[in-house]
Protein backbone atom coordinates (compact mmCIF):
# COMPACT_ATOMS: atom_id res chain seq x y z
CA UNK A 1 0.00 0.00 0.00
CA UNK A 2 1.61 3.28 -1.10
CA UNK A 3 0.33 6.84 -1.36
CA UNK A 4 2.06 9.90 -2.80
CA UNK A 5 0.56 13.18 -1.59
CA UNK A 6 1.69 15.88 -3.98
CA UNK A 7 2.23 19.56 -3.45
CA UNK A 8 0.34 20.14 -0.20
CA UNK A 9 1.23 22.56 2.59
CA UNK A 10 2.81 20.31 5.21
CA UNK A 11 2.09 21.76 8.63
CA UNK A 12 4.19 20.97 11.67
CA UNK A 13 4.09 22.50 15.13
CA UNK A 14 7.02 24.71 14.13
CA UNK A 15 6.50 25.68 10.49
CA UNK A 16 4.62 25.06 7.24
CA UNK A 17 6.13 24.32 3.84
CA UNK A 18 5.06 22.98 0.46
CA UNK A 19 6.19 19.41 -0.20
CA UNK A 20 5.28 15.92 -1.36
CA UNK A 21 4.77 13.18 1.22
CA UNK A 22 5.32 9.53 0.33
CA UNK A 23 3.66 6.83 2.40
CA UNK A 24 4.46 3.12 2.27
CA UNK A 25 3.27 0.28 4.48
CA UNK A 26 1.53 2.64 6.84
CA UNK A 27 4.55 4.86 7.50
CA UNK A 28 5.77 8.21 6.21
CA UNK A 29 8.74 7.16 4.08
CA UNK A 30 9.86 10.41 2.42
CA UNK A 31 9.10 14.12 2.35
CA UNK A 32 10.51 16.42 -0.32
CA UNK A 33 9.87 18.32 -3.50
CA UNK A 34 9.07 16.55 -6.77
CA UNK A 35 9.20 13.08 -5.24
CA UNK A 36 9.01 10.50 -8.03
CA UNK A 37 7.82 7.34 -6.29
CA UNK A 38 5.58 5.02 -8.28
CA UNK A 39 2.79 5.01 -5.72
CA UNK A 40 -0.45 3.05 -6.01
CA UNK A 41 -2.43 6.17 -5.13
CA UNK A 42 -1.51 9.74 -6.01
CA UNK A 43 -3.27 12.58 -4.24
CA UNK A 44 -3.09 16.12 -5.58
CA UNK A 45 -3.03 18.25 -2.44
CA UNK A 46 -2.42 21.58 -4.19
CA UNK A 47 -4.05 24.33 -2.13
CA UNK A 48 -4.64 21.95 0.78
CA UNK A 49 -2.98 21.42 4.13
CA UNK A 50 -1.31 18.14 4.99
CA UNK A 51 -1.82 17.77 8.73
CA UNK A 52 -0.97 15.04 11.20
CA UNK A 53 -4.23 13.38 12.26
CA UNK A 54 -5.69 14.91 15.39
CA UNK A 55 -5.33 12.88 18.58
CA UNK A 56 -8.16 13.05 21.07
CA UNK A 57 -6.79 12.10 24.49
CA UNK A 58 -10.11 12.51 26.33
CA UNK A 59 -12.99 10.26 25.29
CA UNK A 60 -15.50 8.13 27.17
CA UNK A 61 -16.49 5.49 24.62
CA UNK A 62 -19.35 3.29 25.87
CA UNK A 63 -18.52 4.33 29.42
CA UNK A 64 -21.05 3.35 32.10
CA UNK A 65 -21.98 6.61 33.86
CA UNK A 66 -24.82 8.03 35.95
CA UNK A 67 -27.09 5.03 35.47
CA UNK A 68 -26.57 4.75 31.72
CA UNK A 69 -23.62 4.63 29.34
CA UNK A 70 -22.05 7.05 26.87
CA UNK A 71 -23.74 6.33 23.56
CA UNK A 72 -20.81 6.12 21.18
CA UNK A 73 -19.07 2.78 21.37
CA UNK A 74 -15.75 1.90 19.76
CA UNK A 75 -17.38 1.51 16.37
CA UNK A 76 -19.56 4.60 16.10
CA UNK A 77 -17.18 6.77 18.13
CA UNK A 78 -14.12 6.00 16.05
CA UNK A 79 -16.01 6.23 12.75
CA UNK A 80 -17.05 9.72 13.83
CA UNK A 81 -13.45 10.40 14.86
CA UNK A 82 -12.18 9.38 11.42
CA UNK A 83 -14.74 11.59 9.68
CA UNK A 84 -13.59 14.53 11.79
CA UNK A 85 -9.88 14.00 11.15
CA UNK A 86 -9.13 12.34 14.49
CA UNK A 87 -6.89 9.36 13.81
CA UNK A 88 -6.12 8.28 17.37
CA UNK A 89 -8.08 8.38 20.59
CA UNK A 90 -6.91 7.75 24.12
CA UNK A 91 -10.02 6.58 25.89
CA UNK A 92 -10.75 6.47 29.61
CA UNK A 93 -10.95 3.03 31.14
CA UNK A 94 -12.73 3.20 34.47
CA UNK A 95 -11.46 0.51 36.80
CA UNK A 96 -14.33 -1.36 38.47
CA UNK A 97 -14.30 -2.40 42.13
CA UNK A 98 -12.06 -5.43 42.64
CA UNK A 99 -10.45 -5.19 39.21
CA UNK A 100 -6.71 -4.97 38.63
CA UNK A 101 -5.44 -2.40 36.13
CA UNK A 102 -4.64 -5.26 33.75
CA UNK A 103 -8.22 -6.56 33.97
CA UNK A 104 -9.64 -3.09 33.36
CA UNK A 105 -7.48 -2.75 30.24
CA UNK A 106 -8.41 -6.18 28.92
CA UNK A 107 -12.09 -5.50 29.52
CA UNK A 108 -12.04 -2.31 27.48
CA UNK A 109 -9.84 -3.83 24.77
CA UNK A 110 -12.43 -6.59 24.37
CA UNK A 111 -15.02 -3.88 23.57
CA UNK A 112 -12.78 -2.49 20.85
CA UNK A 113 -11.77 -5.67 19.02
CA UNK A 114 -13.34 -5.90 15.58
CA UNK A 115 -15.00 -2.51 16.01
CA UNK A 116 -12.43 0.23 16.40
CA UNK A 117 -11.83 2.15 13.16
CA UNK A 118 -8.74 4.18 14.11
CA UNK A 119 -5.90 3.52 16.54
CA UNK A 120 -6.56 3.87 20.22
CA UNK A 121 -4.96 3.64 23.61
CA UNK A 122 -6.30 3.71 27.15
CA UNK A 123 -5.84 5.80 30.28
CA UNK A 124 -6.77 3.57 33.25
CA UNK A 125 -8.88 5.55 35.74
CA UNK A 126 -7.99 4.52 39.27
CA UNK A 127 -11.22 4.07 41.21
CA UNK A 128 -10.33 1.23 43.57
CA UNK A 129 -6.86 2.18 44.85
CA UNK A 130 -6.05 -1.00 46.79
CA UNK A 131 -2.36 -1.39 47.72
CA UNK A 132 -1.85 -3.99 44.99
CA UNK A 133 -3.35 -1.56 42.45
CA UNK A 134 -0.89 1.15 43.49
CA UNK A 135 1.87 -1.46 43.11
CA UNK A 136 0.59 -2.29 39.61
CA UNK A 137 1.21 1.30 38.40
CA UNK A 138 4.78 0.30 37.58
CA UNK A 139 3.67 -2.51 35.26
CA UNK A 140 1.02 -0.33 33.66
CA UNK A 141 3.69 2.22 32.73
CA UNK A 142 6.53 -0.10 31.79
CA UNK A 143 4.69 -3.15 30.42
CA UNK A 144 1.05 -2.51 29.55
CA UNK A 145 1.74 0.67 27.55
CA UNK A 146 -0.62 2.85 29.60
CA UNK A 147 1.53 5.46 31.38
CA UNK A 148 -1.26 7.94 32.25
CA UNK A 149 -3.86 7.47 34.99
CA UNK A 150 -7.06 9.38 35.54
CA UNK A 151 -8.37 10.29 38.95
CA UNK A 152 -11.51 12.19 39.90
CA UNK A 153 -11.77 14.67 42.77
CA UNK A 154 -15.58 14.60 42.35
CA UNK A 155 -18.31 12.00 41.82
CA UNK A 156 -18.94 9.01 44.11
CA UNK A 157 -15.87 7.27 42.74
CA UNK A 158 -13.47 10.12 43.60
CA UNK A 159 -10.18 9.45 45.31
CA UNK A 160 -8.99 11.26 48.42
CA UNK A 161 -5.92 13.47 48.69
CA UNK A 162 -3.89 10.68 50.31
CA UNK A 163 -4.44 8.48 47.26
CA UNK A 164 -3.54 11.35 44.96
CA UNK A 165 -0.22 11.72 46.79
CA UNK A 166 0.50 7.97 46.50
CA UNK A 167 -0.25 8.02 42.78
CA UNK A 168 1.89 11.10 42.22
CA UNK A 169 4.80 9.39 43.97
CA UNK A 170 4.38 6.14 42.10
CA UNK A 171 3.99 7.66 38.62
CA UNK A 172 7.01 9.89 39.18
CA UNK A 173 9.24 6.82 39.71
CA UNK A 174 8.54 5.16 36.36
CA UNK A 175 7.57 7.82 33.80
CA UNK A 176 3.85 8.08 34.42
CA UNK A 177 1.38 10.94 34.64
CA UNK A 178 -1.69 11.51 36.82
CA UNK A 179 -4.60 13.22 35.08
CA UNK A 180 -7.15 14.86 37.31
CA UNK A 181 -10.74 15.99 37.04
CA UNK A 182 -10.41 18.94 39.39
CA UNK A 183 -13.55 20.18 41.12
CA UNK A 184 -14.19 20.54 44.84
CA UNK A 185 -16.93 18.06 45.70
CA UNK A 186 -17.91 19.64 49.04
CA UNK A 187 -18.51 23.06 47.52
CA UNK A 188 -20.69 21.43 44.88
CA UNK A 189 -22.62 19.34 47.44
CA UNK A 190 -23.23 22.47 49.50
CA UNK A 191 -24.64 24.36 46.51
CA UNK A 192 -26.72 21.37 45.41
CA UNK A 193 -28.39 21.34 48.83
CA UNK A 194 -28.94 25.09 48.67
CA UNK A 195 -30.58 24.93 45.23
CA UNK A 196 -32.69 21.96 46.27
CA UNK A 197 -34.03 23.95 49.22
CA UNK A 198 -34.71 26.96 47.01
CA UNK A 199 -36.33 24.77 44.33
CA UNK A 200 -33.99 26.14 41.65
CA UNK A 201 -33.11 22.99 39.77
CA UNK A 202 -33.27 23.91 36.06
CA UNK A 203 -30.21 23.13 33.87
CA UNK A 204 -28.87 26.66 34.43
CA UNK A 205 -28.30 25.77 38.10
CA UNK A 206 -26.04 22.94 37.04
CA UNK A 207 -23.57 25.69 36.13
CA UNK A 208 -24.28 27.67 39.29
CA UNK A 209 -23.74 24.57 41.45
CA UNK A 210 -20.23 24.08 40.07
CA UNK A 211 -18.73 27.59 40.18
CA UNK A 212 -15.29 28.59 38.97
CA UNK A 213 -14.04 28.62 42.56
CA UNK A 214 -14.75 24.86 42.84
CA UNK A 215 -12.37 24.25 39.94
CA UNK A 216 -9.89 26.83 41.21
CA UNK A 217 -9.67 25.24 44.64
CA UNK A 218 -9.22 21.72 43.28
CA UNK A 219 -6.59 22.78 40.74
CA UNK A 220 -4.76 24.65 43.47
CA UNK A 221 -4.89 21.65 45.82
CA UNK A 222 -3.70 19.25 43.12
CA UNK A 223 -0.87 21.65 42.25
CA UNK A 224 0.19 21.73 45.91
CA UNK A 225 0.39 17.93 45.95
CA UNK A 226 2.67 18.16 42.93
CA UNK A 227 4.81 20.76 44.69
CA UNK A 228 5.02 18.46 47.71
CA UNK A 229 5.98 15.35 45.77
CA UNK A 230 8.00 16.88 42.94
CA UNK A 231 5.83 14.88 40.56
CA UNK A 232 3.64 16.25 37.75
CA UNK A 233 -0.03 16.38 36.98
CA UNK A 234 -2.32 17.02 34.01
CA UNK A 235 -5.58 18.86 34.56
CA UNK A 236 -8.28 17.52 32.24
CA UNK A 237 -10.98 19.76 30.75
CA UNK A 238 -9.82 22.99 32.34
CA UNK A 239 -12.73 25.40 32.01
CA UNK A 240 -12.29 28.58 34.04
CA UNK A 241 -10.15 31.68 34.13
CA UNK A 242 -9.58 31.10 37.84
CA UNK A 243 -8.52 27.46 37.38
CA UNK A 244 -6.12 28.58 34.67
CA UNK A 245 -4.67 31.23 36.99
CA UNK A 246 -3.77 28.46 39.46
CA UNK A 247 -2.17 26.41 36.66
CA UNK A 248 -0.13 29.42 35.61
CA UNK A 249 0.85 30.25 39.18
CA UNK A 250 2.18 26.71 39.67
CA UNK A 251 3.96 26.64 36.32
CA UNK A 252 5.57 30.04 36.98
CA UNK A 253 7.14 28.48 40.08
CA UNK A 254 8.42 25.51 38.09
CA UNK A 255 5.77 23.12 39.43
CA UNK A 256 4.92 20.67 36.66
CA UNK A 257 1.23 21.25 36.11
CA UNK A 258 -0.04 20.59 32.58
CA UNK A 259 -3.50 21.34 31.28
CA UNK A 260 -5.99 20.49 28.60
CA UNK A 261 -9.07 22.39 27.55
CA UNK A 262 -11.87 21.55 25.12
CA UNK A 263 -13.70 23.42 22.33
CA UNK A 264 -16.82 23.81 24.47
CA UNK A 265 -14.90 25.85 27.06
CA UNK A 266 -13.44 28.08 24.35
CA UNK A 267 -16.55 28.61 22.25
CA UNK A 268 -19.69 28.23 24.36
CA UNK A 269 -20.82 30.00 27.50
CA UNK A 270 -23.30 29.56 30.31
CA UNK A 271 -26.07 31.43 28.47
CA UNK A 272 -26.64 28.13 26.68
CA UNK A 273 -28.22 26.70 29.83
CA UNK A 274 -31.06 29.18 29.38
CA UNK A 275 -32.18 27.66 26.06
CA UNK A 276 -35.89 26.98 25.82
CA UNK A 277 -37.52 24.10 27.66
CA UNK A 278 -35.13 21.30 28.52
CA UNK A 279 -32.62 22.24 25.79
CA UNK A 280 -30.16 23.58 28.35
CA UNK A 281 -29.59 19.93 29.30
CA UNK A 282 -27.57 19.51 26.09
CA UNK A 283 -24.78 21.39 27.82
CA UNK A 284 -24.96 19.65 31.19
CA UNK A 285 -21.37 18.54 31.52
CA UNK A 286 -18.82 18.82 34.29
CA UNK A 287 -17.20 21.21 34.66
CA UNK A 288 -19.97 23.37 33.22
CA UNK A 289 -19.78 26.05 30.54
CA UNK A 290 -18.47 29.34 31.94
CA UNK A 291 -18.56 32.98 30.79
CA UNK A 292 -17.00 34.72 27.81
CA UNK A 293 -14.29 35.99 30.13
CA UNK A 294 -13.15 32.43 30.77
CA UNK A 295 -13.41 31.59 27.04
CA UNK A 296 -11.01 34.42 26.29
CA UNK A 297 -8.64 33.57 29.15
CA UNK A 298 -8.36 29.97 27.90
CA UNK A 299 -7.40 31.10 24.37
CA UNK A 300 -4.71 33.23 25.98
CA UNK A 301 -3.62 30.25 28.08
CA UNK A 302 -3.14 28.20 24.93
CA UNK A 303 -1.03 30.88 23.31
CA UNK A 304 1.09 31.36 26.44
CA UNK A 305 1.69 27.60 26.67
CA UNK A 306 -0.01 27.16 30.04
CA UNK A 307 -2.54 24.93 28.26
CA UNK A 308 -0.75 22.43 26.06
CA UNK A 309 -3.49 20.15 24.76
CA UNK A 310 -6.96 20.32 23.19
CA UNK A 311 -9.31 17.38 23.70
CA UNK A 312 -13.04 16.81 23.49
CA UNK A 313 -14.29 15.00 26.63
CA UNK A 314 -16.57 13.22 24.16
CA UNK A 315 -19.32 11.66 26.28
CA UNK A 316 -22.62 11.80 24.37
CA UNK A 317 -26.17 11.24 25.63
CA UNK A 318 -29.30 11.80 23.55
CA UNK A 319 -31.39 14.75 24.65
CA UNK A 320 -34.47 12.54 24.16
CA UNK A 321 -34.31 9.29 26.10
CA UNK A 322 -31.04 9.78 27.98
CA UNK A 323 -30.60 13.34 29.24
CA UNK A 324 -34.28 13.22 30.28
CA UNK A 325 -34.36 9.61 31.47
CA UNK A 326 -34.71 10.66 35.13
CA UNK A 327 -37.12 13.50 34.41
CA UNK A 328 -36.62 17.09 33.39
CA UNK A 329 -37.05 18.88 36.68
CA UNK A 330 -33.69 18.38 38.41
CA UNK A 331 -30.28 19.13 36.88
CA UNK A 332 -28.63 16.68 39.30
CA UNK A 333 -30.28 13.75 37.52
CA UNK A 334 -29.12 14.67 34.01
CA UNK A 335 -26.28 12.46 32.70
CA UNK A 336 -23.22 14.70 32.43
CA UNK A 337 -21.46 14.93 29.09
CA UNK A 338 -21.69 16.11 25.49
CA UNK A 339 -20.57 14.99 22.02
CA UNK A 340 -17.55 16.54 20.31
CA UNK A 341 -15.11 14.08 18.76
CA UNK A 342 -16.13 14.78 15.16
CA UNK A 343 -16.19 18.57 15.39
CA UNK A 344 -12.82 19.06 17.15
CA UNK A 345 -10.61 19.82 14.16
CA UNK A 346 -13.12 21.82 12.10
CA UNK A 347 -13.92 24.05 15.09
CA UNK A 348 -10.31 24.65 16.04
CA UNK A 349 -9.48 25.61 12.48
CA UNK A 350 -12.48 27.81 11.84
CA UNK A 351 -12.89 29.42 15.25
CA UNK A 352 -9.23 29.36 16.20
CA UNK A 353 -7.04 29.71 13.10
CA UNK A 354 -9.39 31.54 10.73
CA UNK A 355 -10.42 34.00 13.45
CA UNK A 356 -6.78 34.64 14.34
CA UNK A 357 -6.91 33.25 17.88
CA UNK A 358 -4.19 30.65 17.25
CA UNK A 359 -1.79 29.97 14.38
CA UNK A 360 -2.06 26.93 12.14
CA UNK A 361 1.13 25.57 13.69
CA UNK A 362 -0.25 26.03 17.20
CA UNK A 363 -3.35 24.14 16.14
CA UNK A 364 -1.22 21.22 14.97
CA UNK A 365 0.71 21.32 18.20
CA UNK A 366 -2.27 21.26 20.59
CA UNK A 367 -4.23 18.73 18.52
CA UNK A 368 -1.42 16.36 17.55
CA UNK A 369 2.26 16.96 18.26
CA UNK A 370 2.12 18.01 21.90
CA UNK A 371 -0.54 15.37 22.57
CA UNK A 372 1.62 12.55 21.20
CA UNK A 373 4.54 13.76 23.28
CA UNK A 374 2.50 14.31 26.43
CA UNK A 375 1.06 10.79 26.35
CA UNK A 376 3.91 8.73 24.90
CA UNK A 377 2.45 8.02 21.46
CA UNK A 378 5.90 7.61 19.96
CA UNK A 379 4.81 6.92 16.36
CA UNK A 380 2.16 9.58 16.07
CA UNK A 381 1.56 13.32 16.02
CA UNK A 382 3.86 14.67 13.29
CA UNK A 383 4.38 14.67 9.55
CA UNK A 384 7.98 13.49 9.63
CA UNK A 385 9.73 10.48 8.14
CA UNK A 386 9.29 7.35 10.25
CA UNK A 387 5.99 8.28 11.91
CA UNK A 388 2.70 6.50 11.26
CA UNK A 389 0.98 7.87 8.17
CA UNK A 390 -1.98 9.25 10.14
CA UNK A 391 -2.65 12.15 7.80
CA UNK A 392 -5.45 14.62 7.16
CA UNK A 393 -5.74 16.36 3.81
CA UNK A 394 -7.48 19.55 4.88
CA UNK A 395 -9.15 22.01 2.52
CA UNK A 396 -9.00 25.44 4.22
CA UNK A 397 -11.64 26.83 1.86
CA UNK A 398 -14.26 24.11 2.19
CA UNK A 399 -17.35 25.43 3.96
CA UNK A 400 -19.62 23.28 6.09
CA UNK A 401 -22.66 24.05 8.18
CA UNK A 402 -22.47 21.86 11.25
CA UNK A 403 -25.58 19.76 11.64
CA UNK A 404 -26.09 16.50 13.43
CA UNK A 405 -27.70 15.06 10.29
CA UNK A 406 -24.36 15.12 8.48
CA UNK A 407 -22.23 13.93 11.38
CA UNK A 408 -21.62 10.35 12.48
CA UNK A 409 -21.70 10.54 16.26
CA UNK A 410 -24.38 8.29 17.72
CA UNK A 411 -26.37 11.03 19.40
CA UNK A 412 -29.37 13.18 18.51
CA UNK A 413 -27.75 16.64 18.73
CA UNK A 414 -24.57 18.64 18.42
CA UNK A 415 -23.91 21.69 20.60
CA UNK A 416 -22.78 23.47 17.41
CA UNK A 417 -25.92 22.95 15.29
CA UNK A 418 -26.11 25.59 12.53
CA UNK A 419 -22.59 26.92 13.04
CA UNK A 420 -20.79 27.59 9.76
CA UNK A 421 -17.18 26.56 9.59
CA UNK A 422 -14.54 27.33 7.00
CA UNK A 423 -12.08 24.52 6.38
CA UNK A 424 -12.77 20.81 6.53
CA UNK A 425 -10.86 17.56 6.37
CA UNK A 426 -11.40 16.11 2.91
CA UNK A 427 -9.35 12.91 3.09
CA UNK A 428 -8.22 11.11 6.23
CA UNK A 429 -5.60 8.36 6.37
CA UNK A 430 -4.93 6.00 9.25
CA UNK A 431 -1.54 4.28 8.89
CA UNK A 432 -1.69 4.98 5.16
CA UNK A 433 -5.19 3.61 4.65
CA UNK A 434 -7.93 6.01 3.66
CA UNK A 435 -10.65 5.98 6.31
CA UNK A 436 -12.73 9.05 5.47
CA UNK A 437 -13.43 11.13 2.38
CA UNK A 438 -15.37 14.32 1.58
CA UNK A 439 -18.38 13.48 -0.55
CA UNK A 440 -20.48 16.26 -2.00
CA UNK A 441 -21.34 18.13 1.20
CA UNK A 442 -20.08 16.07 4.12
CA UNK A 443 -17.47 13.53 5.23
CA UNK A 444 -18.10 9.83 4.68
CA UNK A 445 -16.43 6.90 6.40
CA UNK A 446 -14.64 4.75 3.82
CA UNK A 447 -12.48 2.67 6.18
CA UNK A 448 -13.07 -0.63 7.91
CA UNK A 449 -14.20 -1.24 11.42
CA UNK A 450 -11.58 -3.34 13.16
CA UNK A 451 -8.74 -1.56 11.32
CA UNK A 452 -7.75 0.32 14.47
CA UNK A 453 -5.08 -1.11 16.77
CA UNK A 454 -4.32 -0.75 20.44
CA UNK A 455 -1.23 1.46 20.72
CA UNK A 456 1.19 0.59 23.50
CA UNK A 457 2.49 3.92 24.69
CA UNK A 458 6.02 4.52 25.96
CA UNK A 459 6.98 5.80 29.42
CA UNK A 460 6.92 9.60 29.55
CA UNK A 461 10.31 11.22 29.55
CA UNK A 462 9.50 14.81 28.57
CA UNK A 463 9.03 16.29 32.04
Ligand code: URP
Pocket residue numbers: 060181284285286287313315336337338
Ligand atom coordinates in the same frame (compact mmCIF):
# COMPACT_ATOMS: atom_id res chain seq x y z
O1 URP B 1 -19.56 15.85 32.03
C1 URP B 1 -18.61 15.15 31.73
N1 URP B 1 -17.45 15.72 31.57
N2 URP B 1 -18.78 13.83 31.58
C2 URP B 1 -17.79 12.86 31.36
C3 URP B 1 -17.06 12.48 32.60
C4 URP B 1 -16.02 13.48 32.99
O2 URP B 1 -16.09 14.00 34.09
O3 URP B 1 -15.10 13.75 32.24
Ligand code: ZN
Pocket residue numbers: 181236237286287
Ligand atom coordinates in the same frame (compact mmCIF):
# COMPACT_ATOMS: atom_id res chain seq x y z
ZN1 ZN C 1 -14.07 14.80 34.02
Ligand code: ZN
Pocket residue numbers: 058060313314315
Ligand atom coordinates in the same frame (compact mmCIF):
# COMPACT_ATOMS: atom_id res chain seq x y z
ZN1 ZN D 1 -14.24 13.35 30.65
